[in-house]
Amino acid sequence: MYACILIRAVDGRVAKVLESVKGIKGVVKAFSVYGRYDIVAFAEAPDFKSVTGISRAINAVEGVKSTETAVEA
Numbered sequence: 231m232y233a234c235i236l237i238r239a240v241d242g243r244v245a246k247v248l249e250s251v252k253g254i255k256g257v258v259k260a261f262s263v264y265g266r267y268d269i270v271a272f273a274e275a276p277d278f279k280s281v282t283g284i285s286r287a288i289n290a291v292e293g294v295k296s297t298e299t300a301v302e303a
Contacts, residue, residue: 232302233281235288237269243293244268250291256284267298278303 239247244262251260251271260271271288275281278301285299 231275231277231281233273233275233284234300234302235271235273235285236267236298236300237271237288238266238295238297239268240293240295247291247293250293251288254284254287254291256280257288 237247237251248260248262248269251257251269256273256275257271258274260269262268263270273281273284275284281299281301285297288294289297
């Protein structure tokens with residue numbers, strides 16, 4: 231199962247949030263972007279419960295304002 235997680239970060243914290251997100255198990259790619267979101271992360275997991283865990287881990291990173299997760303079933 232694949233997921234795209236769109237992340238908004240606190241101003242001035244994008245680089246630190248990005249490095250933290252890259253270290254989360256299941257995140258296969260993450261990069262900063264311009265626009266409504268600050269970071270896009272792609273995750274791979276065996277099931278929906280695991281994707282939820284990855285999303286929760288990202289939301290727990292200091293400096294994350296909000297996320298939006300799109301899951302490919």
